[in-house]
Amino acid sequence: MLEIRNLTKIYNDGTVALKNISFKVEDGEFLVIIGLSGSGKSTLLRCINRLIEPTEGEILWNGKDVAKADGRSLREVRRQIGMIFQHFNLVKRSSVMTNVLAGRLGYVKPSSSLLHHFPKSDRKKAFEALEMVGITDQAEKRADELSGGQQQRVGIARALMQDPLMILADEPVASLDPVLAHSILGYLEDINKNRNITIMCSLHYLDLVQQYSSRVIGLRDGNLVYEGSNAEIRKMTDGEFKEIYGEEAVRVNAGSLTGGDNA
Amino acid sequence: MRNTKIIKIPLIAAPFAAVLSAIVPGLGQLFSHRIKRGLLLFFSFISIIGLFLWRLTLLAHRELTYADKFVKSFSRQPMFVIFISAVLALLWLWIIYDAYHVAKGRKTKGIGIFTLVLLLFFSLGWQISEIDVYKMVKEFPDAWPPLSRILWPWEAAVTRDTSSVEAKAAILADDSVNPPPIPEYIEGKPYIKSTPTYGNMSTLDEKNEAVKGSVLHLEGSGFEPDTVTFIYWEDSIGNEFRPRQDGEYISLITDADGSFTFDLVMPYRLTPPSAVGQQIHHVHARQTSDVGPLKPSEPLLLTIELMLETIFMGMMATFFGIILAIPLSFLAARNLMSGSWITITIYYIIRTIFNITRSIEPMIWALIAVVWVGLGPFAGIIALTIHTIAALGKLYSEAIESIDPGPIEAIQATGANKLQTIMFAVVPQMIPPFVSFTIYRWDINVRMSTVIGMVGGGGIGFLLVQYIRLLDYKSAGIAVWFIAITVAILDYVSSKIREKFV
Numbered sequence: 001m002l003e004i005r006n007l008t009k010i011y012n013d014g015t016v017a018l019k020n021i022s023f024k025v026e027d028g029e030f031l032v033i034i035g036l037s038g039s040g041k042s043t044l045l046r047c048i049n050r051l052i053e054p055t056e057g058e059i060l061w062n063g064k065d066v067a068k069a070d071g072r073s074l075r076e077v078r079r080q081i082g083m084i085f086q087h088f089n090l091v092k093r094s095s096v097m098t099n100v101l102a103g104r105l106g107y108v109k110p111s112s113s114l115l116h117h118f119p120k121s122d123r124k125k126a127f128e129a130l131e132m133v134g135i136t137d138q139a140e141k142r143a144d145e146l147s148g149g150q151q152q153r154v155g156i157a158r159a160l161m162q163d164p165l166m167i168l169a170d171e172p173v174a175s176l177d178p179v180l181a182h183s184i185l186g187y188l189e190d191i192n193k194n195r196n197i198t199i200m201c202s203l204h205y206l207d208l209v210q211q212y213s214s215r216v217i218g219l220r221d222g223n224l225v226y227e228g229s230n231a232e233i234r235k236m237t238d239g240e241f242k243e244i245y246g247e248e249a250v251r252v253n254a255g256s257l258t259g260g261d262n263a
Numbered sequence: 264m265r266n267t268k269i270i271k272i273p274l275i276a277a278p279f280a281a282v283l284s285a286i287v288p289g290l291g292q293l294f295s296h297r298i299k300r301g302l303l304l305f306f307s308f309i310s311i312i313g314l315f316l317w318r319l320t321l322l323a324h325r326e327l328t329y330a331d332k333f334v335k336s337f338s339r340q341p342m343f344v345i346f347i348s349a350v351l352a353l354l355w356l357w358i359i360y361d362a363y364h365v366a367k368g369r370k371t372k373g374i375g376i377f378t379l380v381l382l383l384f385f386s387l388g389w390q391i392s393e394i395d396v397y398k399m400v401k402e403f404p405d406a407w408p409p410l411s412r413i414l415w416p417w418e419a420a421v422t423r424d425t426s427s428v429e430a431k432a433a434i435l436a437d438d439s440v441n442p443p444p445i446p447e448y449i450e451g452k453p454y455i456k457s458t459p460t461y462g463n464m465s466t467l468d469e470k471n472e473a474v475k476g477s478v479l480h481l482e483g484s485g486f487e488p489d490t491v492t493f494i495y496w497e498d499s500i501g502n503e504f505r506p507r508q509d510g511e512y513i514s515l516i517t518d519a520d521g522s523f524t525f526d527l528v529m530p531y532r533l534t535p536p537s538a539v540g541q542q543i544h545h546v547h548a549r550q551t552s553d554v555g556p557l558k559p560s561e562p563l564l565l566t567i568e569l570m571l572e573t574i575f576m577g578m579m580a581t582f583f584g585i586i587l588a589i590p591l592s593f594l595a596a597r598n599l600m601s602g603s604w605i606t607i608t609i610y611y612i613i614r615t616i617f618n619i620t621r622s623i624e625p626m627i628w629a630l631i632a633v634v635w636v637g638l639g640p641f642a643g644i645i646a647l648t649i650h651t652i653a654a655l656g657k658l659y660s661e662a663i664e665s666i667d668p669g670p671i672e673a674i675q676a677t678g679a680n681k682l683q684t685i686m687f688a689v690v691p692q693m694i695p696p697f698v699s700f701t702i703y704r705w706d707i708n709v710r711m712s713t714v715i716g717m718v719g720g721g722g723i724g725f726l727l728v729q730y731i732r733l734l735d736y737k738s739a740g741i742a743v744w745f746i747a748i749t750v751a752i753l754d755y756v757s758s759k760i761r762e763k764f765v
């Protein structure tokens with residue numbers, strides 16, 4: 001279980017990206033974060049595994065404060081939390097296999113991993129992960145030879161290698177077309193339902209939010225402005241939507257409609 | 264006010280603008296709000312006048328007044344002086360006309376007037392850089408023999424062993440007291456004797472007229488039959504040279520018994536007579552002949568040796584350059600150094616040093632290094648290393664700056680430690696540009712080391728310059744060919760390797 005308490009992030013240049021945010025994520029949830037670009041979604045997700053240092057507040061991960069963890073204990077938390085990214089963040093020149101195996105770096109002996117040596121069991125695990133996302137035949141290709149959708153599947157496989165309890169996904173489908181978006185979110189849904197891995201995912205398109213989320217939180221200018229269940233988001237009104245998205249709501253909404261033809 | 268377009272009215276009437284520009288070219292334009300145009304014309308006109316006067320001064324440096332200088336220069340280079348004067352006058356008139364035109368508020372482009380300015384600069388440049396196409400064409404025949412030897416030097420690449428057969432006889436010069444005896448005759452050995460064994464060297468009298476030396480009657484025997492034989496003269500301090508007779512080097516051919524006779528006029532002395540003692544010179548008769556198989560010549564072997572030295576110089580300089588450039592490049596990468604003002608200061612200092620060092624050519628570094636460690640390849644390596652550090656340091660740091668932070672973030676998120684993150688996310692991104700830049704630099708360094716020897720930095724350039732100074736164009740040609748071949752191979756290999764890594 002993840003509990004965020006009074007989380008505030010102020011960047012060095014004075015930008016207040018998160019203002020005193022508190023919420024809980026129960027195990028097994030598919031929590032979607034919505035909000036305009038610049039509302040603080042990425043900052044929030046990155047504070048949870050400390051890719052970004054929070055300024056104030058607590059991040060309780062199964063009772064332990066991640067904000068205070070350091071060195072070894074931080075790496076231990078990180079390996080329990082997988083992450084996938086909008087731009088996939090694969091090591092482009094390395095093979096798909098190497099990228100997937102990198103998911104084990106928090107587990108293996110550091111000295112041998114430096115020479116790209118991984119135990120047999122990890123290689124087997126990597127194959128299984130690639131199998132799950134259906135790209136075993138691409139294992140030896142260079143990551144940048146794959147299409148966007150395939151790269152994101154490698155990203156998912158890499159996250160799965162961590163045997164994570166939770167996966168953070170920062171706009172995982174924002175660089176993909178709608179069909180691929182459904183495919184990727186389908187994998188996340190599968191992982192969420194069948195492996196009971198908590199998912200925390202930021203999304204842009206309302207119809208995707210409505211289809212995949214079990215619960216939704218909304219950010220606006222770093223404030224938590226909305227919390228609702230799937231049922232509630234399904235009958236969200238324009239007015240409420242404007243609360244979150246501000247005056248540009250109409251445009252974003254229009255965007256969501258184009259993205260939602262096949263919903 | 265800001266957005267409304269103001270039509271600027273010329274401050275003065277058109278004829279007045281023309282007069283102003285006649286006195287100070289460009290001034291009229293200034294008063295018509297054509298600031299840039301006016302300044303450009305003014306400075307162009309002034310600098311052309313200045314350059315012209317400078318050249319006139321050089322052409323007629325003895326004359327005192329400019330009028331005299333002008334006349335003298337005109338007599339020396341009439342075309343140049345007439346052309347520049349005429350075009351300058353034309354430009355002046357045009358500027359006046361332009362001032363008038365502009366003051367009337369008419370649209371102007373100025374292509375013509377600035378073409379004229381460029382033409383003047385170009386003509387001055389032609390004269391300043393002493394371009395002489397006529398001489399180039401006329402003297403091409405003089406350039407052809409060395410050029411052809413450089414282009415096809417391969418006869419000089421092989422040689423054969425020579426065996427020489429020789430005999431000598433002592434001659435007392437400019438004296439007749441106690442002449443040396445004739446050499447002892449040994450059966451079966453080549454033999455030469457001179458009658459007499461003394462005489463006067465050829466000299467010049469007070470009126471610089473040639474006075475022929477005494478004639479020595481030479482008789483030789485025991486040489487190879489029917490073979491070309493050269494006569495050499497060795498003076499009293501051991502200098503040996505081939506004397507000429509009637510303008511030609513002396514060579515004769517032995518008869519069927521291996522004997523010859525020849526009347527030799529004693530040659531001019533090359534060294535002044537020393538005051539003390541007898542002046543004993545020697546006359547030599549010498550036959551050389553090629554024996555044995557073809558073998559690589561001295562210049563060929565030397566060229567190969569120095570080519571290897573050159574390649575290794577380039578390699579060592581690259582190697583030292585890499586080792587020193589890598590750590591420095593991290594300090595010169597903006598993304599790594601933007602943390603605090605201290606690191607930013609370091610960043611700027613190192614960047615500045617890189618830029619200054621890079622802008623100084625390796626040849627100049629080599630001149631400094633030669634002063635430092637003396638002539639030889641080490642000086643060349645130092646020079647190239649210094650330049651390499653700066654060049655590679657800049658390229659590397661730019662590669663570091665362009666690293667994609669995404670993968671680093673992703674690897675960190677898996678729970679990897681710092682070292683693992685570097686190995687998995689940073690190194691794979693850095694290897695391709697690093698390899699590519701390094702190979703490229705090695706290529707440049709070898710090219711550079713082929714010329715760095717010209718200023719004493721070792722390698723094949725040193726040899727090449729020596730051959731050219733000795734007018735040994737065939738040997739120089741061998742060196743040139745080796746340089747060209749090596750550079751071409753290197754070019755190919757380096758581009759192939761870089762292709763692989765990009």
Ligand SMILES: Nc1ncnc2c1ncn2[C@@H]1O[C@H](COP(=O)(O)OP(=O)(O)O)[C@@H](O)[C@H]1O
Nearest residue numbers: 011013015017036037038039040041042043044
């Ligand atoms: N490294 C940074 N330094 C300063 N400000 C930042 C930085 N990263 C993000 N921000 C600012 O923080 C706010 C939240 O950004 P972000 O979390 O990326 O929003 P979102 O992911 O919702 O688009 C924005 O105003 C953004 O400009």
Ligand SMILES: [Mg+2]
Nearest residue numbers: 041042043171
């Ligand atoms: Mg974002």
